[in-house]
Amino acid sequence: MSALVVYSPQYRLYNFGPRHPFSPVRLEMLVDLLQHLGHPLHFVEPTQATREEVRSVHLESFVRRVEAAGRGEYFPDFVHYGIGTADTPIFPGMDEAARWLVGGTLTAARMVVGGPAKEVLQLGGGLHHAQKDLASGFCVYNDLSVAIRYLTDQGLRVAYIDIDVHHGDGVQWIHYDEPNVLTFSIHESGRYLYPGTGHTHEIGKALGTGRKLNIPLEPFTEDESYLEVLQMGLEPALRWFRPDVLLVQCGADAHFQDPLAEILLTTQAYAKIFPLLRQYAAAFAGGRAVYTLGGGYSLDATSRIWALLYLTLQDLPLPDHLPEAWLRRWGTQLGHFLTHTLFDPEGAYPEIPRKAEIERRNRQVTERMLESVRPYWN
């Protein structure tokens, strides 16, 4: 059975303004591409998350400030809550807009528990940096954690997998001491990239110890090394943890075109990652999985990667060329060249002289991560 897809045009209300990288144009381009690919689109309309649902993760003081900011009111301590900063500027209705994204991920989680689908793709959300009392890194409310809270409240064990190029810090910290939540984040090392955390020694605390896993990658990591350590680190963890459901944050910013980070994946890598995660869901989580979007700031790359995600989960064939009409429309609108094929051309970026060293270090860091969590796996 192919995945159901949750989407609402309301998601596009989450908009920090025309110069901000977390742009709703990403969704517009993606949905338009899916339409142009010619397959009938069936979207499940999400329910907007309620204030209480948001409060299952976020502090009252924080929610009150997000609401006030969205109404145009001002609190002198906004900046302590990450509100009105360069990354999460204030916009009208920001509470409502953020609650749409939370609602979408929560709707997807409910569908997986309630039975209409085993696999659900939420075409939005993935706001993994938001903390219980802090908006951060373009994220206001943490839709992933709200969904995880819902799933664990149902008595389920959740494996959260984060392939965004940035560390999934918000989700990790919110569930840091929870035994029923495994978090696994593979990202460019915090030594170089925002948010600066996600080191191998962050393994959880109290009953959550050994259940928070991080693979910090060297900058300029390429496809083979990424896939190697992803499997090396994730498979044993899932085999041991035996989750009831996977929640996957599919940030698309580890692509080489991404302007905000230094990992060099091609879309060919994503065409392997998504089926791999599906296999893991089938093998270790009864096939149950929710996929969300996330970061991704190259419009060219995000459209293609998330189309790939959609097509993979729908068991649809992957086209070579992208529809001409779509390329023309968005090429004109954006005023620059778009890659004409789903897959990246050969030699799309310069050769990396440190390749062997990078592969060795990624392998070593993954071994170190496994060594530090394994003693707690019993």
Added chain:
Amino acid sequence: MLVKDVMNSPVLTVEASVTLEEAYHIMLQRNIRHIPVMREGRLVGMITDRDIRLATSPFAPGGAKSTAIPVEEVMTQPVFTAEPLDPVEEAARVMRERKIGALPILEGERLVGIVTGIDLLEALLRLTGVEKPSGRLEVCLEDRPGELARLSSELAQQNINIHSLLTYPYGEGTVNTVVRVGTLDTRKVARSLRQKGFKVQWPPEIPSKSL
């Protein structure tokens, strides 16, 4: 950062008359290596696990001492101490120069804490670590007045908060500055800094990147 911010308090102490065996057991139980030695409420020495092991070793010059002797016979005295309001780097300097592993902290005559090498590592981690989600900028500045001010005012103009800032000498006449900033989009910041003539070391410029 001051000694009082990193010291351990309250401090476990022993009386001068306690035996080596008793002191050693306390160290094992509490998983510590240094104990201040007191007589009538005043600090008179320091006893370490190494002092005890060396004194009772069969290789000790003059033969192994009995484990039943009081600690005052092998403790180190006089003791180097520091005060709660001393800067941590001063405590670190004393410990490195004297090659000692711990400093008792005195307020006047009163023992109020102890700082060990591990506490100084903790201080280093706090000084260089990531307390808040932040991006990393590394900028090489000319070593002359006003350069850091020029950098920070650029960041202020872009509404970018600085979470921490470290500088260290780097090459001839330049200092490297590592700034942890409250933004995910450090590349945008780097671009504008480069346009203003700053030598940005991280994030790097990547020629092939296109949107």
